Amino acid sequence: MLAGDATARARQMLTVCNACRYCEQFCPVFPAIERRTSFPVADLHYLANLCHNCGECLYACQYAPPHPFGVSLPRALAEVRVESYERYCWPPRLAEAFGRQGGAVALGLVAGFTLLLLLGVSLGDAPAPGSADFYAVIPHAVMVGLFGLVFLLALVALAVSLVQYWQAIRGGPLRPVPVRTWLAALRDAVTLRHLHGGGVDCASGIDDRKPWRRWAHHATLGGLALCFASTTVAAIYHSAFGWTAPHDYLSVPVVLGVLGGIGLVAGPLGLLIIREQRDPALADPAQRGLDTSLLVLLLVASATGLALLGLRHTVALRPLLCLHLGAVLALFVAIPYSKFVHGFYRLLALVQSEDETRREPLRLR
Amino acid sequence: MKSAYDVVVVGGGNAALCAALSARERGASVLVAESAPRDFRGGNSRHTRNLRCMHDQPTPYLLETYREDEFFDDLRRVSGAGIDEPLARRAIRESATCGAWMGVRGVRFQASLRGTLHLGRTNLFFLGGGKALLNAYYARAEHLGVDVAYDAEVVGLDIEAGACRSLQVRVGGAVTTVAASAVVVASGGFEANLDWLREVWGDAVDGFVIRGTPYNTGTVLRMLLDAGVEPVGDPAACHAVAVDARAPKLDGGIVTRLDCIPLGIVVNKKGQRFGDEGEDLWPKRYAEWGSLVARQPDQTAFVVIDAKVAGAFMPSVYPPIVAGSVAELAQQLQLPVETLQATVAAFNAAVQPGRVNHAELDDCRTAGLTPEKSHWAQRIDAPPYCAYPLRPGITFTYLGVRVDVQARVVMGNGQVAPNLFAAGEVMAGNILRRGYLAGFGMTIGTVFGRIAGRGAAAHARG
Numbered sequence: 001m002l003a004g005d006a007t008a009r010a011r012q013m014l015t016v017c018n019a020c021r022y023c024e025q026f027c028p029v030f031p032a033i034e035r036r037t038s039f040p041v042a043d044l045h046y047l048a049n050l051c052h053n054c055g056e057c058l059y060a061c062q063y064a065p066p067h068p069f070g071v072s073l074p075r076a077l078a079e080v081r082v083e084s085y086e087r088y089c090w091p092p093r094l095a096e097a098f099g100r101q102g103g104a105v106a107l108g109l110v111a112g113f114t115l116l117l118l119l120g121v122s123l124g125d126a127p128a129p130g131s132a133d134f135y136a137v138i139p140h141a142v143m144v145g146l147f148g149l150v151f152l153l154a155l156v157a158l159a160v161s162l163v164q165y166w167q168a169i170r171g172g173p174l175r176p177v178p179v180r181t182w183l184a185a186l187r188d189a190v191t192l193r194h195l196h197g198g199g200v201d202c203a204s205g206i207d208d209r210k211p212w213r214r215w216a217h218h219a220t221l222g223g224l225a226l227c228f229a230s231t232t233v234a235a236i237y238h239s240a241f242g243w244t245a246p247h248d249y250l251s252v253p254v255v256l257g258v259l260g261g262i263g264l265v266a267g268p269l270g271l272l273i274i275r276e277q278r279d280p281a282l283a284d285p286a287q288r289g290l291d292t293s294l295l296v297l298l299l300v301a302s303a304t305g306l307a308l309l310g311l312r313h314t315v316a317l318r319p320l321l322c323l324h325l326g327a328v329l330a331l332f333v334a335i336p337y338s339k340f341v342h343g344f345y346r347l348l349a350l351v352q353s354e355d356e357t358r359r360e361p362l363r364l365r
Numbered sequence: 366m367k368s369a370y371d372v373v374v375v376g377g378g379n380a381a382l383c384a385a386l387s388a389r390e391r392g393a394s395v396l397v398a399e400s401a402p403r404d405f406r407g408g409n410s411r412h413t414r415n416l417r418c419m420h421d422q423p424t425p426y427l428l429e430t431y432r433e434d435e436f437f438d439d440l441r442r443v444s445g446a447g448i449d450e451p452l453a454r455r456a457i458r459e460s461a462t463c464g465a466w467m468g469v470r471g472v473r474f475q476a477s478l479r480g481t482l483h484l485g486r487t488n489l490f491f492l493g494g495g496k497a498l499l500n501a502y503y504a505r506a507e508h509l510g511v512d513v514a515y516d517a518e519v520v521g522l523d524i525e526a527g528a529c530r531s532l533q534v535r536v537g538g539a540v541t542t543v544a545a546s547a548v549v550v551a552s553g554g555f556e557a558n559l560d561w562l563r564e565v566w567g568d569a570v571d572g573f574v575i576r577g578t579p580y581n582t583g584t585v586l587r588m589l590l591d592a593g594v595e596p597v598g599d600p601a602a603c604h605a606v607a608v609d610a611r612a613p614k615l616d617g618g619i620v621t622r623l624d625c626i627p628l629g630i631v632v633n634k635k636g637q638r639f640g641d642e643g644e645d646l647w648p649k650r651y652a653e654w655g656s657l658v659a660r661q662p663d664q665t666a667f668v669v670i671d672a673k674v675a676g677a678f679m680p681s682v683y684p685p686i687v688a689g690s691v692a693e694l695a696q697q698l699q700l701p702v703e704t705l706q707a708t709v710a711a712f713n714a715a716v717q718p719g720r721v722n723h724a725e726l727d728d729c730r731t732a733g734l735t736p737e738k739s740h741w742a743q744r745i746d747a748p749p750y751c752a753y754p755l756r757p758g759i760t761f762t763y764l765g766v767r768v769d770v771q772a773r774v775v776m777g778n779g780q781v782a783p784n785l786f787a788a789g790e791v792m793a794g795n796i797l798r799r800g801y802l803a804g805f806g807m808t809i810g811t812v813f814g815r816i817a818g819r820g821a822a823a824h825a826r827g
Contacts, residue, residue: 019620019682022414022494025475037680059500060493062411062618066404069620199473199492207504 006079011039013071014047016063023057027194028353029077030057035356045087046169048080049342049349052194055203055282065281078284085341088168090160097337102289106296106330113333114326121318132246132312137321140238147325150332157336162344169352177355185350189343192217205279213278216270221343223263223302230256246312257305264302268295294339301327366514366536369544370396371825372818373532374551375519375585377401378408379495380789380810380817381551382502385511386470387818388549393825395511396543398534400518400552401580405616406499408553409577409761409790409806412618413495415488416811417804419461426464426474428486433457436487443800451770453796456805459812464489466815471501488804495807519585522548524592527774527782546825547784549817550774551810554762554790555583556603557615562759565601572664574608574758579615586766586791593777595767598794604801605655608758609683610665620682623753626654627741628678628723629670630712631755633661636695636704638712642668643740646726652801659757666755667698669709672747677723685751694750713744761806765794772817784824786817 017023017033024030029051036043053074063069082098089095117138127136135143167174188194192214195202200209234253237243247253272295275283304324311320334340372388374381377399389395399406419436420427436457440448464474475490484490491498506513514536521533521540529548533540555561557579563570590596612621626642627650633639640657644650658666675685688694695705711734719729721743729742766787767775774782789810796809 015680016620016682018680020494020618022619025492037676056493056497060497062494062496063620064404067616068613206500207507 006076006083007041007044010044010048010073010076010080013069013073013076014039014044016069016071017057017073020063022062023060026056026060027052027054028350028357029073032353032356035360041087042168042171044080045084045165046349046352048077048084049345050353051077051081052192052346053078053282054195055279058282059203059206072281074282075284078287081342081345082284082287082290084165084345085161088161088165089337090157090164094157094337098290099286100289101293101338103292103296105289106293106334107300109330109333110297110300110323110327112326113329114323117322117326117329118319121322127317129315130313132317134245134312134317134321137318138325140244143325147329147332150329154332154335158341158344161336161341162348165345166348169349177351178358181354181358182351185347185354188350188354189347190221203279203282204274204277208279212270213274216267216274218267219263220267220271220298223260223265223267224298226256226260226263227302227305228260230254230260249309254309258309261302261306261309264298265306268298268302271295290339294334297327297331297334297338301331366396366512366517366534366541366543367394368541370394370512371546372396372549372821373398373543373545373547374549374818375532376408376551376553376789376791377406377513377515378551378553378789378810379410379413379498379502379807380814381408381549382499382506383811383814384549384551384786384788384818384821385506386502386509387815388547388822388825389506389509389511389818391819391822391826393547393822395506396545397506397511397513398517398519398532398543399513399515400582401515401578403515405578405580406503406515407496407578408581410495410499410810412577413491413498413804413807414619415484415490415804416463416467416807417460417487417802418463418489418808419457421461424464426477426489428477431487436460439487440797440802440805443802444796444798445800447798449795452768455770455816456796456809456812459815460808463808463811467498467811470505472498473501484803519552519588522585522588522592524589524782524785527776527780527785529782529785545784547786547821549772549786549788549814549821550585550589550766550791551787551789551814551817552585552791553578553581553583554764555586556581556759556762558582558584561587562603565603566659569659569664572756573605573659574610574612574617574621574756575615576606576608576612576617576621576758576760577615581761581790583762586764589766589774589787589791594782595775595777595779596764597767597792598763598765598798600764602763602799604652604760604763605659605757606652606760607654607658607666607668607755609681610754610756611683612756612758617758621758622651623668623681623755624678625670625674625681625753626650626668628674628743629668630708630738630745631658631666631668632700632705632708633666634663634700636700636708638708638734638736639666641736641739643730643738643742654755655757655759658755664757667700667752668755669694669705669745669750669752671745671750673743675751681753683753685753687749687751689748689750691745691750694752698752698754709745712738712742713746716742716744760801761790761793763794763798765790765792768792768795768813771820772813773820784821786821788813788817 063071086095195214201211202213230253308320308324371393373396374385385395385397473492475492477485518535520535523531531544608621691709692702695702715731715734726740731738731742768787772786774785793809
C-alpha cells in the first residue's frame with residue numbers, strides 16, 4: 001500500500017484509520033479523521049499539525065509495519081507537516097529553506113551576522129573597560145532599529161503564512177471562532193496535553209513512556225517566554241523610566257533573562273538528547289536538520305546570553321555581545337522559515353479541532 | 366529459553382498472557398512459546414477491541430448495568446443449546462473482576478462516550494485496541510521475569526496417561542525439548558490453516574479471506590486431539606462475515622468489513638439476489654452474510670447501493686466501484702448486464718412506501734419479491750451507483766478441546782488431565798457453540814487464562 005509522495009501515503013493510511021477507529025480516544029486527530037470521508041490536501045495539512053507525534057497510535061496499530069498495510073501515522077503526518085510549512089510559506093520562494101537546514105547552517109548564519117556586527121562595531125570606539133555598557137558597543141537606537149525591523153519583517157512573513165494556512169484548513173469563507181474556543185486550544189497547546197496520548201506520557205518506544213520530552217519542551221517554550229519578558233521589561237525601564245542597561249544582577253530583567261536562558265539551554269539540549277534515544281520509527285529522518293537548526297540557534301543564543309552576563313565587565317564584552325546579538329538576529333530571521341513555526345501551526349490546528357468538536361460532537365457507531 | 370520451567374504457556378495471545386502473568390505472580394517460572402515473530406505477537410487478540418463484562422453498577426468505562434442473567438441470556442440466544450452452563454456462568458461471573466485485574470497490569474480503557482457508543486453498556490473497550498492491551502501484558506511479563514520466546518513453534522507435546530511433562534519447541538531450525546511441570550495451551554483455533562479448512566469446505570476455501578493472524582494454524586489443537594483429548598464443538602463450523610473481496614488473503618483485520626449491506630442489495634455473479642439484506646439490525650445480521658456469500662458461485666457477491674445512502678455507513682478501506690448507470694456498473698463488475706438491470710428493476714418495483722430509519726427496524730420493505738428485503742428497502746435509482754465486491758471472511762473456528770471448570774483438559778475417557786490446561790479460543794467451543802457475541806472471546810480468554818495460570822502454578826509449586 002505504500003506508494004507515492006507523502007500526501008498520498010498519508011491519505012492511504014488515514015483511509016485505513018477511518019475504517020478501523022481503534023485509536024479514537026488517543027488524541028483529537030482520530031475524531032477529526034472520523035468526521036471526514038475523504039482527505040483533500042488542506043485536510044491533510046490540518047491533521048498533520050494536529051498530530052503531536054506522541055507515538056501511541058503506532059504501537060497500538062495492528063497494521064503497523066511490517067504488516068503489508070504499513071500504517072505508520074506519526075511519521076507520515078510528520079512528513080506532511082513539513083510540506084504544510086512549505087506550502088503556506090511567505091514569500092513562497094523561501095519555502096525551500098525548510099529543506100535546507102542543519103546545525104552547520106544555523107552556526108553559519110550566526111557566524112555571518114556576528115561578523116557583520118563585529119565589522120560594524122569596529123568602526124566605533126571600544127567601550128571603557130569594565131563598564132559593561134552594551135550601548136557603548138552598539139548605540140541603543142541602532143540596536144532597536146535593526147532588531148525591531150528584522151523582528152517586524154519576520155512577524156509579517158509568519159503572519160501571512162499563518163493566515164494562508166488558516167484559510168486553507170477552515171475551507172471557505174472565514175467564520176469567527178469564539179474566544180472560549182481559542183482559549184481552550186491555547187490551553188491544550190501550552191500544556192502539551194496531547195503529548196500525554198493515552199493518559200501516561202509521550203512514547204519514546206513501544207514500552208517507554210517518559211515525561212522528559214514534555215519537560216524539555218516546556219523548558220524551551222518557558223525559557224523563550226521569560227527571555228521575551230526580560231527584554232520587554234528592559235524596554236519599558238528604558239523608555240518609560242530612563243533606567244538603562246546594564247541592570248543589576250537582581251533586577252527584574254536580569255533575573256527573568258537568567259531563568260529564561262537556563263530554560264533555553266536545558267530545553268533544547270534535552271530535546272537534542274531525547275531525539276537520539278527515541279524510536280526512529282516515530283520520526284521523519286529528512287527533518288533532522290530542521291529540528292537541529294532551531295535547537296542550535298536557541299542554544300547558541302541562550303548560552304552566549306548567559307556568558308555575556310557573566311563576562312560583561314571584561315574585555316570579552318564587545319565580541320560576546322556581537323556573538324549573542326548575531327545569534328538573536330539569526331533566530332529572528334529564522335522565525336518564519338524554521339521549526340519555529342510548528343507551534344503556531346499546531347495552535348491553529350487545535351483551534352480548528354476545538355471548533356469542530358463544539359459544532360459537531362463525534363458521531364459514534 | 367531454559368530447559369525446564371514450572372509452567373510452559375503455548376501461544377502468545379490474550380489468554381496465554383493472562384495465564385503467564387497469573388502463574389508468574391504466584392511464583393512459578395514461566396515460558397511463553399509464541400509461534401509468531403515479535404511484531405505479529407498476540408494471535409487474534411491483536412485484532413480485538415473490547416471485552417464483554419458483567420457489572421452491577423456503572424463504571425467510568427461501562428454504562429448502566431449488565432447483570433449475570435442478561436449476559437447469560439445474550440449468550441444462549443446466539444449460541445443455542447449445548448453450552449456447558451457451569452463453564453459459561455463462571456466466565457460471566459468472573460468477567461466482573463476482569464477490568465480491575467487488567468488495569469493493575471497496565472491495560473488502559475476508553476471512556477464510554479456520552480452513552481452513544483454501541484456496546485458501551487456491555488463491553489469494556491481497550492484504549493488503542495487489542496494490540497495496545499498485548500503491549501501492556503508483554504511489558505508486564507518482561508518486568509516480572511516471564512521468558513518469552515518468539516518464532517517458537519510447539520511441534521510436539523509429550524502426553525502420557527493424561528499428563529504432559531515436556532514439549533518440543535522449534536526456534537529457527539532447531540527443536541529443543543523443554544520440560545514443564547504444567548502446560549497451558551492457549552494456541553487459538555485453526556482458521557489460518559487452509560489445508561484443514563479445505564478438509565471441511567473443499568475448494569470453496571480458495572474464495573475465503575482469513576481475517577486474522579496467519580499464525581493460528583491449529584497444529585497444537587490437532588496434537589491434543591490426536592493424543593486423545595475430548596473434542597468439543599462442530600469441527601466444520603467457523604464464524605464468517607462478509608468482507609471486501611479485495612482484502613488480503615490473511616490478516617486484513619477489521620478494516621476490510623463492509624457495513625453497507627442493509628442499505629442496498631446484494632447480488633451474486635449471476636446478477637441475482639440471494640438473501641434478505643434487511644432482515645435484522647446490522648450487528649446481529651453481520652455474521653450471517655459470511656456463510657451466505659460462501660454458498661454463492663466462486664464465493665463472490667456484490668453489494669450495490671446508490672447515491673442516496675453513500676456516506677451513511679462506516680467507510681471501507683477500499684473505494685467503491687462507481688458507475689453512472691446500472692448497465693455500466695454491471696459491465697465494470699463483469700456481471701450479466703440484463704440480469705442485473707432486471708434484478709434492480711424488480712427490486713425497485715417491489716419497494717413499498719415507508720419512512721427510512723437506519724437506526725431501527727423501519728417500515729421500508731419490499732412486497733412480492735423472492736427473497737424479500739424486510740427493512741430499509743429504498744429504490745436504487747440515484748446515480749452514481751456504487752458497488753463493493755464481497756467474499757466470506759473467516760474470523761475464528763469453533764472446534765476445541767473439552768475442559769473442566771478449572772480449565773483442565775478432559776481426555777476422551779473422561780479422565781481430567783492433572784497438569785494440562787487450556788484457555789482461550791482453543792477451549793471457547795465449550796461455551797460458544799455457534800454464533801458470535803462481541804467481546805466474549807476476550808472474556809473467555811481472560812477468565813480462563815487466569816484460572817489456567819493459577820491452576821498451573823499451584824500444580825507446579827505443589
